[in-house]
Amino acid sequence: MTAPLIEGRGLSLSFGNERVLDNVTLSIAAGEIMTLIGPNGAGKSTLVKTLLGLQRADEGEVIRKPGLRIGYVPQKLSIDQVLPMTAKRFLTLTRAASRADCEKVLAQVGASHVIDNQMSSLSGGETQRVMLARTLLLRPELLVLDEPTQGVDVTGQAELYRLIDDIRREFNCAVLMISHDLHLVMAKTDHVVCFNRHVCCSGIPETVRQHPEYRSLFGDQAADAIGIYHHAHDHEHDLSGHVVDGCGHDHSLDHDHSHDHHAHSGAGVKERVGQVK
Amino acid sequence: MMDDFLTRAVIGGILLACVCGPFGAFIVWRRMAFFGDTLAHSALLGVALGLLLGVDVRIGMIATCLAAALILAIGQRQSRLGNDTVLGMLAHSTLALGMVALAFVQGVAVDIMAYLFGDILAVNVADIWLLALGGGSALLMLIWMWRPLLAVTVSPEIAAAEGIPVERLRLIFMLLMAVVIGMAIKIVGVLLITALLIVPAASARFFARTPEQMAIGAALFGAGAVMGGISLSWHIDSPAGPSIVISAAMLFLVCCCVSPILRCMHKT
Numbered sequence: 001m002t003a004p005l006i007e008g009r010g011l012s013l014s015f016g017n018e019r020v021l022d023n024v025t026l027s028i029a030a031g032e033i034m035t036l037i038g039p040n041g042a043g044k045s046t047l048v049k050t051l052l053g054l055q056r057a058d059e060g061e062v063i064r065k066p067g068l069r070i071g072y073v074p075q076k077l078s079i080d081q082v083l084p085m086t087a088k089r090f091l092t093l094t095r096a097a098s099r100a101d102c103e104k105v106l107a108q109v110g111a112s113h114v115i116d117n118q119m120s121s122l123s124g125g126e127t128q129r130v131m132l133a134r135t136l137l138l139r140p141e142l143l144v145l146d147e148p149t150q151g152v153d154v155t156g157q158a159e160l161y162r163l164i165d166d167i168r169r170e171f172n173c174a175v176l177m178i179s180h181d182l183h184l185v186m187a188k189t190d191h192v193v194c195f196n197r198h199v200c201c202s203g204i205p206e207t208v209r210q211h212p213e214y215r216s217l218f219g220d221q222a223a224d225a226i227g228i229y230h231h232a233h234d235h236e237h238d239l240s241g242h243v244v245d246g247c248g249h250d251h252s253l254d255h256d257h258s259h260d261h262h263a264h265s266g267a268g269v270k271e272r273v274g275q276v277k
Numbered sequence: 278m279m280d281d282f283l284t285r286a287v288i289g290g291i292l293l294a295c296v297c298g299p300f301g302a303f304i305v306w307r308r309m310a311f312f313g314d315t316l317a318h319s320a321l322l323g324v325a326l327g328l329l330l331g332v333d334v335r336i337g338m339i340a341t342c343l344a345a346a347l348i349l350a351i352g353q354r355q356s357r358l359g360n361d362t363v364l365g366m367l368a369h370s371t372l373a374l375g376m377v378a379l380a381f382v383q384g385v386a387v388d389i390m391a392y393l394f395g396d397i398l399a400v401n402v403a404d405i406w407l408l409a410l411g412g413g414s415a416l417l418m419l420i421w422m423w424r425p426l427l428a429v430t431v432s433p434e435i436a437a438a439e440g441i442p443v444e445r446l447r448l449i450f451m452l453l454m455a456v457v458i459g460m461a462i463k464i465v466g467v468l469l470i471t472a473l474l475i476v477p478a479a480s481a482r483f484f485a486r487t488p489e490q491m492a493i494g495a496a497l498f499g500a501g502a503v504m505g506g507i508s509l510s511w512h513i514d515s516p517a518g519p520s521i522v523i524s525a526a527m528l529f530l531v532c533c534c535v536s537p538i539l540r541c542m543h544k545t
Contacts, residue, residue, distance in 0.1 A: 053438070
């Protein structure tokens with residue numbers, strides 16, 4: 001096994017009297033998709049920021065592979081109106097790139113049409129795509145996404161996850177992702193970390209799903225909802241094991257379809273579970 | 278040619294405008310107008326210290342601006358008092374201290390008005406050299422750190438995650454600003470320097486599609502304001518510093534009116 005890209009050992013952090021991280025140990029290997037899930041205020045963003053070095057931990061250490069290339073997509077990007085910024089210019093924010101390269105990555109994320117638009121005029125989904133495209137120009141070894149589907153409508157979310165999966169395959173990079181879209185997350189991820197100030201449980205989705213701490217955190221009904229989607233996940237693995245490229249698209253169509261079905265309700269996880277049952 | 282006071286004023290003013298343009302753009306983007314104002318206020322203390330210690334007042338002004346920038350950089354690390362409170366306290370206490378200290382300077386009659394509103398018509402060859410070398414170096418430093426500083430301005434989180442030294446860049450930018458403001462006081466004065474930094478940048482915002490266009494536009498509008506101000510002063514014998522600010526403000530109003538018309542023409 002090669003050394004992990006990023007490793008946090010025994011990370012603890014308090015804001016005032018509140019302990020936000022409690023002895024967290026976590027590592028991400030090359031090429032792996034890891035998803036952090038947990039309730040609001042669980043400290044998921046803080047954990048990611050600590051791993052990235054944006055936040056210093058009180059205790060513990062973060063070990064990075066030397067020269068690690070990281071692409072970071074923050075939870076929210078608000079570019080002030082006073083700062084004129086086209087999508088093309090935003091793509092070259094931390095590193096220069098030719099217009100041809102910018103066109104190429106925008107095409108990859110399906111946002112070619114916005115290249116000369118101002119960032120402040122883009123929709124939530126377009127902004128996410130442009131942010132994702134920007135990280136592609138960095139050719140990252142590790143892609144870090146903080147709630148990548150925030151502010152994106154429900155149909156766009158599934159597409160965005162599919163895009164992230166495509167990117168992972170093409171660049172062979174690891175992905176560390178925070179999410180609260182429980183049912184969608186499970187379908188593509190290798191490694192789920194259920195997090196609430198400490199690592200409640202972690203492992204392949206199957207293991208996490210059955211873990212009592214996970215079930216107590218999200219409630220049995222929500223946990224079952226993931227189970228339903230999880231079968232689809234198994235299915236994909238079986239198929240892709242036999243026919244590597246042939247069925248990828250079919251499956252993602254299935255995925256969209258099942259997703260749209262729920263989109264109509266626009267309801268929370270629990271209600272969706274009711275429908276499925 | 279350098280013998281002519283008008284020529285010196287124009288050269289000095291345009292040099293300053295070229296430096297102030299890109300710096301002013303960053304001040305507008307980073308919402309640091311009040312920060313610049315505070316540094317300028319502290320420069321008056323530098324005048325007094327220069328006279329009391331017998332060093333060149335230009336060096337005194339740059340030194341106190343740098344000191345004020347460092348104090349503010351440290352002050353920003355605490356969160357008990359708001360940033361604007363810290364800025365306001367420092368601005369007015371250094372201004373008051375400067376005025377009191379000037380009252381104790383013996384033997385020299387100090388023209389305080391010249392420092393408050395600038396005296397561009399009194400710019401000498403040494404001032405021009407200082408502006409060309411000092412301002413030029415500050416501008417080169419800014420260009421050198423342009424991309425990472427802009428990344429920090431757009432998103433400190435993205436910048437830090439991708440290995441840009443956010444805090445160091447912030448500090449360097451504040452110190453460069455201190456140098457620029459310290460040099461500019463002679464020309465437009467303590468009370469008007471902020472205007473020369475932000476008004477041309479605000480005018481350029483109407484026409485810019487990228488940060489770089491806005492920075493270059495700010496330098497051009499600034500140079501235009503200097504030319505306009507000096508000719509206004511020449512024709513109606515008005516004080517030059519305020520006249521420059523007035524012409525910058527007039528340019529801004531013209532941009533306000535012209536830009537919607539241009540946008541309409543662009544669409545059709």
